[in-house]
Amino acid sequence: MFEQIIAGIEGRIxxxxxxxxxxxxxxxxxxxxELGRHNPKVVIPLGREGIEMVAAGNPDVPVxxxxxxxxxxxxxxxxTTVTLNTDPLLLFGRLKSVAPATKRIIVIHDPNKSEGVIRAANDAAGQLGLDLTVIKVRDRRSAAWMYEAVFSSIDGSKDVVWLPTDTTTVDDTVILPLILEQSWKRSFPVISSTPSHMERGVLLALYPDYSKIGNALGSIAIDAVGGGARNGAVFSRQVQAAVNERTARHLGLKLSDDLRRQFDAVFPALAPLSR
Incomplete structure (x- = not known):
């Protein structure tokens, strides 16, 4: 990931x-x-350790x-901080193109892990005329219980479950198989921000394009050196999109050739895992 981002930065600068x-x-x-020794015009820390080091160094140049x-x-x-979380507006917009009958998106999340992206998701849902049902939990056991409650009343013709990048509520070994089993059984779509979920039966996912994120970081750095305005924390809009065609067929969703070409990857899909 870091190598691709750095290559994108260098390509831009x-x-x-x-x-x-x-x-x-x-x-x-x-x-x-370390910062003083290199005398940089701008610093681009990547990852938690890099960010903590630069913050500790308190540089007087744009970061x-x-x-x-x-x-x-x-x-x-x-x-500026460009997070790896995809802008929810992009994800929900892509969902509408694949499943236009969608009325409600359901998300279970831990406020300590994903509160910021959930706030943005509320705004995005409003812009697209969607209802966002947000359920807060604090641990994986509570998340599993809440998913079971959601499954009992979900309407697959208009409801979608969204899996955010939240390690409390999206556990790949226990919770994800549970969700995908019920998705297949009850015929409701699941969307995700994690590409590895695609092969396991998720309908669609948007995930970071690391090289393009590097390009964006390089562009922001050039602008910052020239005195450009601060941007604060922003979501990534440099993404790739993938769709699972077998899951779409199971849900009664038709992917036209034009729509398929709008995705970076189209998965043939595997049958969902059983518990």
């Missing part, structure tokens, strides 16, 4: 970037020394952060 590998537990004095799912307190004073 038209030359090599100076790369510094960060060890965990870097002390603030060491961070300031453009990337390669994290959720902003942290350390990123609050940065020029």
């Amino acid at each position: 038209g030359g090599p970037a100076r790369k510094v590998v960060v060890d965990r537990g870097v002390k603030p004095d060491n961070a300031r020394h 453009i952060a990337g390669a994290i799912l959720h902003p942290s307190p350390s990123t609050a004073r940065f020029h």
